[in-house]
Amino acid sequence: MYGNDFTAPDGPRPAPEAGGAEPASFLAVLADGGRIEPRDEMPEAYRRSLVRQIAQHAHSEIIGMQPEGNWIARAPSLRRKGILMAKVQDEAGHGLYLYAAAETLGVDRADLLDQLHDGRQKYSSIFNYPTLTWADMGAIGWLVDGAAIVNQVPLCRCSFGPYARAMVRVCKEESFHQRQGFEILHTLSHGTPAQRAMAQDAVDRYWWPSLMMFGPSDTGPDAATGHTAQSMAWGIKRFSNDELRQRFIDMTVPQAEALGLTLPDPELRWNDERGHYDHGPIDFTELFDVIKGNGPCNQERMAHRVGAHEDGAWVRDAAAAYAAKREQEAVA
Amino acid sequence: MTPRTTSTHVDYVLGLADDALVSAQRMGWWISRAPQLEEDLALANIGLDLLGQARSLLSHAGRLEGEGRDEDDLAYWRDERDFRNVKLVERPQEDFGVAMARLLVLSTWQSELYAALQRSSDPVLAAVAAKASKEVAYHHDHARQWVLRLGDGTDESHARMQAALDAEWPWITELFDESHLDPSLVTEGVAVAPESLREPVLRRLGDVVREATLEVPEVAPRVPGGRAGLHTEHLGRLLAEMQHLTRSHPGATW
Numbered sequence: 001m002y003g004n005d006f007t008a009p010d011g012p013r014p015a016p017e018a019g020g021a022e023p024a025s026f027l028a029v030l031a032d033g034g035r036i037e038p039r040d041e042m043p044e045a046y047r048r049s050l051v052r053q054i055a056q057h058a059h060s061e062i063i064g065m066q067p068e069g070n071w072i073a074r075a076p077s078l079r080r081k082g083i084l085m086a087k088v089q090d091e092a093g094h095g096l097y098l099y100a101a102a103e104t105l106g107v108d109r110a111d112l113l114d115q116l117h118d119g120r121q122k123y124s125s126i127f128n129y130p131t132l133t134w135a136d137m138g139a140i141g142w143l144v145d146g147a148a149i150v151n152q153v154p155l156c157r158c159s160f161g162p163y164a165r166a167m168v169r170v171c172k173e174e175s176f177h178q179r180q181g182f183e184i185l186h187t188l189s190h191g192t193p194a195q196r197a198m199a200q201d202a203v204d205r206y207w208w209p210s211l212m213m214f215g216p217s218d219t220g221p222d223a224a225t226g227h228t229a230q231s232m233a234w235g236i237k238r239f240s241n242d243e244l245r246q247r248f249i250d251m252t253v254p255q256a257e258a259l260g261l262t263l264p265d266p267e268l269r270w271n272d273e274r275g276h277y278d279h280g281p282i283d284f285t286e287l288f289d290v291i292k293g294n295g296p297c298n299q300e301r302m303a304h305r306v307g308a309h310e311d312g313a314w315v316r317d318a319a320a321a322y323a324a325k326r327e328q329e330a331v332a
Numbered sequence: 333m334t335p336r337t338t339s340t341h342v343d344y345v346l347g348l349a350d351d352a353l354v355s356a357q358r359m360g361w362w363i364s365r366a367p368q369l370e371e372d373l374a375l376a377n378i379g380l381d382l383l384g385q386a387r388s389l390l391s392h393a394g395r396l397e398g399e400g401r402d403e404d405d406l407a408y409w410r411d412e413r414d415f416r417n418v419k420l421v422e423r424p425q426e427d428f429g430v431a432m433a434r435l436l437v438l439s440t441w442q443s444e445l446y447a448a449l450q451r452s453s454d455p456v457l458a459a460v461a462a463k464a465s466k467e468v469a470y471h472h473d474h475a476r477q478w479v480l481r482l483g484d485g486t487d488e489s490h491a492r493m494q495a496a497l498d499a500e501w502p503w504i505t506e507l508f509d510e511s512h513l514d515p516s517l518v519t520e521g522v523a524v525a526p527e528s529l530r531e532p533v534l535r536r537l538g539d540v541v542r543e544a545t546l547e548v549p550e551v552a553p554r555v556p557g558g559r560a561g562l563h564t565e566h567l568g569r570l571l572a573e574m575q576h577l578t579r580s581h582p583g584a585t586w
Contacts, residue, residue, distance in 0.1 A: 065364040065372070072360040076578045076586040077404045078353075078387050081360075082380060088363050089376035095369055134577055134586075184586075192584050304364065312367025314492065315428050318485025325484065 022046075030235050035161035038104040046234055049227060050160050051105050052121065053236065055112040058098035060124035061091045063116075063301050067131040068140060076134055080184070084137060087177050094170045101162040117306050125287055126213050128295030135188055135195075135202035141181015143203070143210040143252070149174050150248040151214065159235030182255065189260050203256070204264045211279075212287040214245040249277050339513050339559065342397045343416055344523050345457065346406070347559050348445075349389030350417035353407060354567070355438060356382035357574055358425050367428055374474055378435070381467040388460045408578040412568045413561040419554070420503040422567045429489070429496035432478040437500055439472035440536050441507050444529045453521035476540050483544025490545065497541060498549045505553030507533070512559040 023041040036042055065088050072088065075081035099109040115121040126144050131137070152174065155167040188199035218228065218240040231237035239247075249268075256263050267280035289295065339347070359379030366372040390403040401409075421438060425431040446468060449461035482493040508530040517523040538548050557563070578586075 062364075062369065062372075069364040072363060073357060073573050074577050076408075076581070076584075078383065078390075078407055080586055081356075082383050082387070085360060085363065085376055085380050085383065089373055089380070092363075092369055092372040092376065096373070099369075187586060191586075192581060194581060195584055308365045308367075311365070312371075312428065314486070314488050315367035315371075315482070318482045318489030321485045321489075322481040 030159060033235075034159075035164065036159050037161045045230075047105050049231065049234070050163065050236065051102055051107050051112075053231075054098055054102040054105075054163055055107070055115070056122050056124075058095050058102060058112070059116045059121060060127065061095035061098060063123040063127045063305060065091050066301055066304055067127055067129070067297075068137060070131045071134060071137055074134070075137075080137075083180055087141075087180065090173045090177070094173070097166040097169060101166045104162045113309065117302075117309060119293075119302075122291065123301075124213060125290045125295065126209055127301060128290050128297045129206070129209055130297050132205075133198050133202060135185065135198040136206070138181045138184030138188060138199065139202035139206040141177050141179075142185055142255070143181075143206045144213070145174050145178040145181060146252060147210045147213045147248050149178060150244050150251070154238035154244075155236075157238065163236075182259070185259050185261065199259075200261055203261050207264050208282065208286070209290075211245055211249070211282055212284065212290075214248065215241040216284050216287070217282070218242045246276055249279055253277050339416075339517065341454070341517060341522055342393050343559075344513065344517055345389055345393040345396060345454075347416035347418075349386050349393055349406070350415050351421055351438075351442075352382045352389065353386035354415070354417045354570065355421045356380075356386060357570060358421065358434075359431075361424075361426065362431065375431075378471050378474065381464075381471065385460065385464045385467070388463075392456045392460065404578070408575045412563055412571055415558075415561060415563065415567060415571070417558050417563075417567075418503070418506045419556075419558040419564050419567075420500070420506060422558070422564060422570060423503075424566060427492070427496065428478075429482055429492040430499060432475050432482065433493070433496040433500040435471060436475035436479050436540060437504055437507075437537065439468045439475055440540075441504075441529060441533050442468040443472055444532050444536075445524055448524040448528070451521075452523070457522070479540055479546075480544045483541075483546040493544065494546050497546060498551060501549040502551045502554040504534075504537075506556040506558060509556040509559065511556065 022043050025041050026036065026043065026046075029036055029040065036046075068084060068088050068091075072081065072084055075084050099112065102112060103109060112121065116123065126147075131140070149171060152167050152171050156164055156171060158164045158167065185199050185203070188195040190196075219242070228237060228240060232240075253263065253268065253270075265280045267278065269278055271278045290298070293299075356379045359375055359382060362375040363372055363379070366375055386407070387403050390406045394401040394403065394406055420434070425434050443465065446461040446465040450458050450465065452458040452461065479493060482489040484490070508526045510526050513523065513526065518525045541548050578584075
């Protein structure tokens with residue numbers, strides 16, 4: 001998933017989602033491969049797990065506006081500026097779809113935002129990395145959105161109907177963004193030597209963090225402490241972290257070749273026997289540091305988000321007061 | 333770089349293009365900083381519309397000029413003394429009330445301007461105006477709704493909205509300034525006489541302000557000059573940020 005649903009081995013664990021009977025109607029829908037809808041019976045733990053996952057996905061969309069928003073003012077051509085503004089606008093839209101999907105589970109968007117703002121809910125680790133050059137707009141589109149798509153396409157078949165339907169719309173737009181990112185890098189890698197160096201540097205910085213978006217390995221010392229087994233039983237998650245990561249690598253390596261850029265992993269090579277690319281070990285220490293709040297931009301991202309929310313309080317209050325006055329007039 | 337005292341056809345189109353471009357740049361600041369998610373979307377949308385208008389107008393200005401300059405040459409490789417936008421649009425707008433006051437003024441003026449410009453003898457200008465008319469009608473509606481909500485919301489929002497109007501009003505007069513416009517552009521039917529927009533724009537603005545329980549500010553107008561490339565100190569920094577990357581890589585394509 002897009003929002004991290006895993007924790008550092010020594011970090012605070014999300015509350016266990018145990019308990020709650022699994023009604024026969026619920027089990028029948030799952031067995032049948034059908035969709036659970038908001039009015040259907042569902043275990044309380046299923047509901048809470050989905051609220052957490054969808055909310056953290058929504059939070060990732062809105063925090064994800066910041067690293068790209070950082071370059072809107074400086075985009076190097078008017079066409080690129082327009083594309084970037086449209087993309088960040090799409091991300092706000094994805095946030096809206098996802099909060100709406102979460103609200104069908106009986107929670108309130110304002111409350112979910114409060115949980116983001118005070119750190120009870122998380123967002124994707126990847127948005128704690130800085131965007132240092134224009135080429136980062138390409139690397140984010142190609143690698144980060146590419147990883148998000150691999151994570152999210154299976155969610156289009158997730159057992160909860162509103163989430164699955166939101167993901168169908170989100171994935172269409174994400175695919176478009178991913179192609180735009182590829183095109184930015186393609187232009188740079190075929191441009192001046194300075195542009196080419198900028199593109200390679202961005203890919204070097206974003207490659208490993210993109211692989212970490214899939215979460216810790218399913219086996220070994222870094223095995224996920226999250227909810228994979230339960231999520232798979234409930235039809236929320238369809239594939240393991242490592243399966244999705246492998247799919248992403250297999251998809252991305254030939255694209256890097258098409259770009260004429262290298263990926264910063266000397267052990268990356270095709271394995272005929274497995275029918276997959278082998279890759280070097282991933283150092284998850286960095287991921288765990290980032291999700292504990294010690295990434296390069298965690299504090300800036302939260303300060304920006306909380307600052308916007310606080311600065312806008314008087315505006316939201318005014319809109320509510322104005323609406324109340326109009327309602328009163330309508331009654332009178 | 334000797335700014336001309338009277339405007340040519342190219343300068344006239346550039347003025348309108350720069351109004352839209354600089355406004356889009358200021359609007360882009362809000363994306364991820366709006367009071368609510370719906371507003372992030374709306375402001376990005378409005379910024380994109382304005383950027384689209386700027387691109388069409390800059391491309392047209394480049395073709396009229398006939399020196400092979402495209403939209404990016406004109407946006408990124410002119411200095412502040414060559415920008416022709418009104419000073420209204422270049423000042424920072426990092427308060428939501430100011431942003432909505434600004435958008436109300438700009439969209440009211442643009443809607444009157446583009447309505448008239450659809451009859452321009454310059455067919456490209458007429459076509460751009462026809463498309464932009466639909467967009468600025470939406471911008472105006474959005475700004476009007478917010479000015480009403482803020483003006484007639486809480487005591488705090490009322491005071492902040494009034495302060496925002498007071499800050500924007502001195503810059504409105506420049507929209508109607510004719511001192512840098514070659515009168516032949518109006519007689520030939522290319523341009524809309526700026527002065528002709530004064531009455532309808534001020535009337536419509538006054539209607540919204542009063543409906544919002546606010547007062548039309550009575551303030552002295554600021555000296556015009558943007559159309560002649562005489563700007564506030566804000567524009568230089570805006571352009572430094574906007575143009576920096578492009579200028580660091582001369583000859584590159586993006």
